[in-house]
Amino acid sequence: xxxxxxxxxxxxxxxxxxxxxxxxxxxxxxxxxxxxxxxxxxxxxxxxxxxxxxxxxxxxxxxxxxxxxxxxxxxxxxxxxxxxxxxxxxxxxxxxxxxxxxxxxxxxxxxxxxxxxxxxxxxxxxxxxxxxxxxxxxxxxxxxxxxxxxxxxxxxxxxxxxxxxxxxxxxxxxxxxxxxxxxxxxxxxxxxxxxxxxxxxxxxxxxxxxxxxxxxxxxxxxxxxxxxxxxxxxxxxxxxxxxxxxxxxxxxx
Amino acid sequence: xxxxxxxxxxxxxxxxxxxxxxxxxxxxxxxxxxxxxxxxxxxxxxxxxxxxxxxxxxxxxxxxxxxxxxxxxxxxxxxxxxxxxxxxxxxxxxxxxxxxxxxxxxxxxxxxxxxxxxxxxxxxxxxxxxxxxxxxxxxxxxxxxxxxxxxxxxxxxxxxxxxxxxxxxxxxxxxxxxxxxxxxxxxxxxxxxxxxxxxxxxxxxxxxxxxxxxxxxxxxxxxxxxxxxxxxxxxxxxxxxxxxxxxxxxxxxxxxxxxxxxxxxxxxxxxxxxxxxxxxxxxxxxxxxxxxxxxxxxxxxxxxxxxxxxxxxxxxxxxxxxxxxxxxxxxxxxxxxxxxxxxxxxxxxxxxxxxxxxxxxxxxxxxxxxxxxxxxxxxxxxxxxxxxxxxxxxxxxxxxxxxxxxxxxxxxxxxxxxxxxxxxxxxxxxxxxxxxxxxxxxxxxxxxxxxxxxxxxxxxxxxxxxxxxxxxx
Numbered sequence: 001x002x003x004x005x006x007x008x009x010x011x012x013x014x015x016x017x018x019x020x021x022x023x024x025x026x027x028x029x030x031x032x033x034x035x036x037x038x039x040x041x042x043x044x045x046x047x048x049x050x051x052x053x054x055x056x057x058x059x060x061x062x063x064x065x066x067x068x069x070x071x072x073x074x075x076x077x078x079x080x081x082x083x084x085x086x087x088x089x090x091x092x093x094x095x096x097x098x099x100x101x102x103x104x105x106x107x108x109x110x111x112x113x114x115x116x117x118x119x120x121x122x123x124x125x126x127x128x129x130x131x132x133x134x135x136x137x138x139x140x141x142x143x144x145x146x147x148x149x150x151x152x153x154x155x156x157x158x159x160x161x162x163x164x165x166x167x168x169x170x171x172x173x174x175x176x177x178x179x180x181x182x183x184x185x186x187x188x189x190x191x192x193x194x195x196x197x198x199x200x201x202x203x204x205x206x207x208x209x210x211x212x213x214x215x216x217x218x219x220x221x222x223x224x225x226x227x228x229x230x231x232x233x234x235x236x237x238x239x240x241x242x243x244x245x246x247x248x249x250x251x252x253x
Numbered sequence: 254x255x256x257x258x259x260x261x262x263x264x265x266x267x268x269x270x271x272x273x274x275x276x277x278x279x280x281x282x283x284x285x286x287x288x289x290x291x292x293x294x295x296x297x298x299x300x301x302x303x304x305x306x307x308x309x310x311x312x313x314x315x316x317x318x319x320x321x322x323x324x325x326x327x328x329x330x331x332x333x334x335x336x337x338x339x340x341x342x343x344x345x346x347x348x349x350x351x352x353x354x355x356x357x358x359x360x361x362x363x364x365x366x367x368x369x370x371x372x373x374x375x376x377x378x379x380x381x382x383x384x385x386x387x388x389x390x391x392x393x394x395x396x397x398x399x400x401x402x403x404x405x406x407x408x409x410x411x412x413x414x415x416x417x418x419x420x421x422x423x424x425x426x427x428x429x430x431x432x433x434x435x436x437x438x439x440x441x442x443x444x445x446x447x448x449x450x451x452x453x454x455x456x457x458x459x460x461x462x463x464x465x466x467x468x469x470x471x472x473x474x475x476x477x478x479x480x481x482x483x484x485x486x487x488x489x490x491x492x493x494x495x496x497x498x499x500x501x502x503x504x505x506x507x508x509x510x511x512x513x514x515x516x517x518x519x520x521x522x523x524x525x526x527x528x529x530x531x532x533x534x535x536x537x538x539x540x541x542x543x544x545x546x547x548x549x550x551x552x553x554x555x556x557x558x559x560x561x562x563x564x565x566x567x568x569x570x571x572x573x574x575x576x577x578x579x580x581x582x583x584x585x586x587x588x589x590x591x592x593x594x595x596x597x598x599x600x601x602x603x604x605x606x607x608x609x610x611x612x613x614x615x616x617x618x619x620x621x622x623x624x625x626x627x628x629x630x631x632x633x634x635x636x637x638x639x640x641x642x643x644x645x646x647x648x649x650x651x652x653x654x655x656x657x658x659x660x661x662x663x664x665x666x667x668x669x670x671x672x673x674x675x676x677x678x679x680x681x682x683x684x685x686x687x688x689x690x691x692x693x694x695x696x697x698x699x700x701x702x703x704x705x706x707x708x709x710x711x712x713x714x715x716x717x718x719x720x721x722x723x724x725x726x
Contacts, residue, residue, distance in 0.1 A: 060411055062726045082413040090411035096404035098261075100268040112257045114412045154408075161412070 010074070011035035012087075012165045012196030013042070013059065017068035020054050020220075028054040030220040031068065036213075038164060041187060041197040043207035045240060046217035052200035054220070056169050059198070060090060072165055086115065089161040093170035095154030099143040103128055103153050106142060107160060114161040127156045132182050148179040155186060166190065168199040172206055184210050208236045216243045255418050255425075262426020266392070272430070275388045280438040286380050287442035290335035291449035297330035297362075304347070312678035318649035321676075323351040326638055326684035328358070328631050331622060332451045333460055336377045339614075339623025342369065348635045352643035353576050355583055356635045358628070378617050381468035382610050383504060385435070386475040390496045392431055393479025395489035396423055397720060402489055410725045420720040424480055424713060428473055435472065439465050456691050463695065463702075464617045470705035471613040475500075477712035484719040507608035515601030521593040527586050534582050538575050545571070569652050598625065606701070609708050616701030622688045624697065630689055638684045645682050 013036040020029040029051045036042040044052045057063050058070045061081035070077045075084040097106045107124045111117075128138050131152040142150060151171065158166050168187075172180045180203075187210050191197060201207050207214055208231060215225040216239075223243050231239075266272050308325045315321065328346040345358030363369055397420075400406040409419065443461055447453055453461065479496055486492040549567050553559040605611035618624035646652075688694075 057726060060407075062407070062410065062724075082415065085411065085413040088411065090408065092404055092407060094404060095408070097408070098265055098405060099403070100265055100270075105264070109257070109261045110408065110412070113254075113409060113414060157408075167411075 010037070011071075012038050012040075012073055013198050014071040015055065015058075015068070016071065018055065018058055018065055018070055019067035020051075020058060020063060021066045028220050029058070029065075032217075032220070032222050033068075034213075034215060034222065034225060036165070036196045036198050038194045038196050039191055040212045041191050041199060041210055042213045042215070043211035044198070044200045044215050044217055045202070045204060045207055046200075047202075047244065049219075050217040051220040052217055053169055055217075056090075056167050056198070056200060059088065059167055061085070087163055088165045088167060089114070089158035089163040090167045091151070091154040091158050091169070091171050093173050094147065095150045097142050097150060097153055097157075100141060102139045102141055103133065103145075103156075104138050106153055107156055110157040111160040114157075114163070116160055116162060119160060123160070124156075127159050128153070131156045131159070131186060132179075147174050148176060151175060151179070151183070155183070159190070164194070165196045165198070168197065168201075170200055170202065172201060172203050180206060204237050204240055216240055218244060254414065255422050258414075258419060258422025259426040259429065262423055263430040266427060266430035272392065275391060276434050276438075279385065279388060279435060282375070282380055282384055283377075283435075283438045283442045284445070286375050286377050287336070287445050288449065289375055290377065291446055291451045294330055294332055294335035294451050295449075297335070301327055301329050309678040309681070312676065312681075315676050315678075316674065318646060318676055319652075321646070323349050324642075324681065325349055326635060329686050331688060332446070332453055332457055333464070333621040334623045335451070336446075336461070337464060337617050337621035337623055338376045338378065339618035339621060340625055340627055341623045344628045344631065348631075350635065350639050350642050352639070352646055353572075354579070356632060356639060358631060358635070377464065377468070378614060381471055381617070382613055385468070385472045386504060386610065387500065389431070389472050389475035390479050390493075390500055393427060393476045394483055394493045394496050396427060396480045397483040397716075397723065398486050398489040398492045399483070401487065401723075401725065406725045416721050416723075417717065420480075420484070420717050424477060424716060427476055427480065431476060432469055432473065435469065436465075439468075456688070459691065460620050460622075460694065463620045463698065467613060467616045467620065467698065467702050467705060470702065470709060471609055474609045474705055474708040474712060477709055477716060481712045481716035481719060484716045484723055487724070503608040504610040508605045508611040508614065511604035511607075511611065512601045514604060515597050519593060519597040519600055521597050522586075522590050527590055530586060531579075531583055535579060538578060542571050542575055565652060606704055609705060612701045612704045612708075616698045616705065619697035619701070620694050622694060626689070626697075631686070634686050635684075638682070641682050645680075 015032050015034050018029055018032045019027075021027050032051065032055060034042060044050075044055065046052050054063070055070075058065055059072065059077055061070075061077045061084065064078045072084045073087045075087065077084040098109070101109070104121065104124045107127070108119070111119050111124075125135065125138055129135065133149060133152045133156070137145070137149060142153065145153070155171075172183055175183060184206055187197060187199075191210075191212075199207075199211070208228065211228050213225065213227050214231060214236070215222045217223065224239070304325075304327050308327075312321060312324070326348050328344075328348075331341070334341040342362035345361050345364075347360040348356050348358045350356065395402075397406070400409075410416075443465070478499065479492075482495050482499070483489070483492045486495065549564065551560045551563050553563065602611075602615060606615070615624065619626075622630075689697075
């Protein structure tokens with residue numbers, strides 16, 4: 001697994017006219033296109049059913065696109081899923097992991113599953129400390145962990161995989177403000193390492209705070225996509241509410 | 254990759270509280286069934302020895318072998334029958350042996366002590382068939398659907414994990430984690446047997462090994478079935494429900510229903526019907542014989558002993574003729590009944606073999622020598638003994654004890670009655686029961702062991718194919 005240079009111009013994550021229509025006829029994603037380069041964070045905002053998780057599932061090849069392609073480092077996910085997955089780490093909305101395992105055991109299993117067999121116990125302790133998990137908790141079974149603690153383990157697993165791209169599905173959902181803040185700092189450091197990060201979130205403020213590009217999704221479409229720099233003086237919450245209320249046509253202009 | 258998945262599976266199962274509780278219960282039950290089996294064997298052995306001694310004691314003080322007409326033989330308790338009861342408690346264990354005629358075993362364990370028939374025994378077969386299969390379901394029902402519910406499946410497949418390796422790792426890991434501790438418990442239980450006074454021959458050890466192997470194949474079949482069903486369902490609660498229904502059908506319904514269906518489909522004449530026909534024929538024979546007795550004219554009417562000897566010989570000749578006719582008639586009836594029974598049994602067993610539970614029962618009872626053929630085998634052994642006994646008595650008395658009249662004979666020498674010496678009952682030939690040949694037992698169990706292996710492959714393939722299309726989200 002090779003790490004890409006920080007200032008790569010090639011997109012690490014790319015959706016090209018990505019479309020997904022389910023067997024029951026529901027159009028979950030409608031010709032979505034975007035790019036995320038190394039060292040960039042791309043935030044997808046939107047309500048439930050907007051298509052954010054479907055987009056992530058297409059990148060993970062959990063489902064296949066009806067049309068279009070999801071590419072990771074140039075690899076089309078539904079054509080070469082295993083090769084594509086070597087380039088990606090994933091943190092779900094509600095990281096559960098194995099409740100009978102300790103944090104270290106969970107890390108060890110998922111790191112080795114991700115092809116990283118060279119880590120030592122110290123590496124596991126260090127990464128857990130880096131994500132903010134106190135040392136006393138490292139050897140405790142996850143059964144007694146809070147959601148925030150499990151989320152930290154999930155991030156640690158993603159870091160250990162050392163993949164050039166990271167997918168985050170609602171990563172700050174249910175975290176307390178301090179944990180949310182710590183998480184954003186962590187994302188910033190990962191970006192600084194050159195990771196391309198695609199994040200779906202409901203959290204407008206965190207998105208504005210950390211993302212390099214923000215897209216608002218509704219009914220399977222990207223209805224607004226702007227670089228963060230263009231949103232500095234914009235009330236993103238108001239903008240989001242307006243788009244959600246269906247005023248996209250007048251606002252886009 | 255496969256190794257990582259297998260290791261994870263083993264570690265996850267062994268570290269779970271569910272496993273600790275279930276395995277603890279299994280180990281206790283397995284050891285208990287071995288202990289109970291050993292104690293039962295010892296108690297049965299003591300009863301057997303006492304009955305044998307009592308049988309010989311009744312002849313003590315007798316002075317003429319001529320006065321012994323019949324005696325009893327007993328089916329000796331077999332070490333493996335205590336672990337795999339099969340039909341051993343249902344069939345008669347005591348047989349009255351005359352010099353000739355039909356043999357019928359009486360006094361079954363359940364007949365003598367009906368309390369045991371109410372709930373049956375906690376033997377190894379019960380352990381496998383009911384307890385371990387249920388535990389396999391409890392340990393495997395959420396193998397895939399549970400991982401999906403917990404979100405670990407999604408996280409695992411965010412990595413470059415081929416699905417075939419994942420399901421292979423799951424199945425191999427589960428089988429290893431669950432069967433190795435069982436093997437340990439079964440091994441300890443088996444080693445306890447000789448320590449508890451159950452003598453096991455080389456043959457017995459091999460039989461016991463094959464019984465355990467068959468039981469493990471059965472356990473593995475339920476485990477792979479559980480993983481298969483789990484890979485066909487989205488929620489573990491649904492998987493559990495489906496498996497519970499399948500378990501009830503396999504363990505409780507199918508074996509019983511197949512016997513009922515076969516009973517309906519093939520009509521076997523009842524024992525009473527046969528007995529009535531035999532009785533009628535016998536009565537007819539007696540009437541015919543009685544008419545011929547008036548033709549008996551002793552040649553030496555002045556010597557009472559010679560006259561009685563002559564009468565005995567005549568009666569024996571009559572008995573031989575009567576016995577031959579009766580034997581032919583009985584053989585015909587028995588053969589007809591036996592053929593029908595075999596037809597019914599074959600149908601019942603073929604239907605029942607759809608269920609792994611029935612297959613297990615048929616396999617392990619064949620290996621332990623306690624299958625449905627035990628009754629016929631014991632009868633054959635008793636028949637072989639009967640001719641041995643008849644020859645012995647003929648040597649001692651000059652006649653077969655089955656056809657003569659009971660009488661008192663006095664030995665007269667020089668016109669005086671000689672005080673007779675008591676006979677030694679220990680001279681009676683001993684009944685030696687031989688278990689069915691090991692090769693014969695293995696050959697009888699081979700179909701069932703093969704079927705259990707086939708069930709494993711079938712469920713394995715089902716789980717494999719289902720998981721290749723499983724929605725891991």
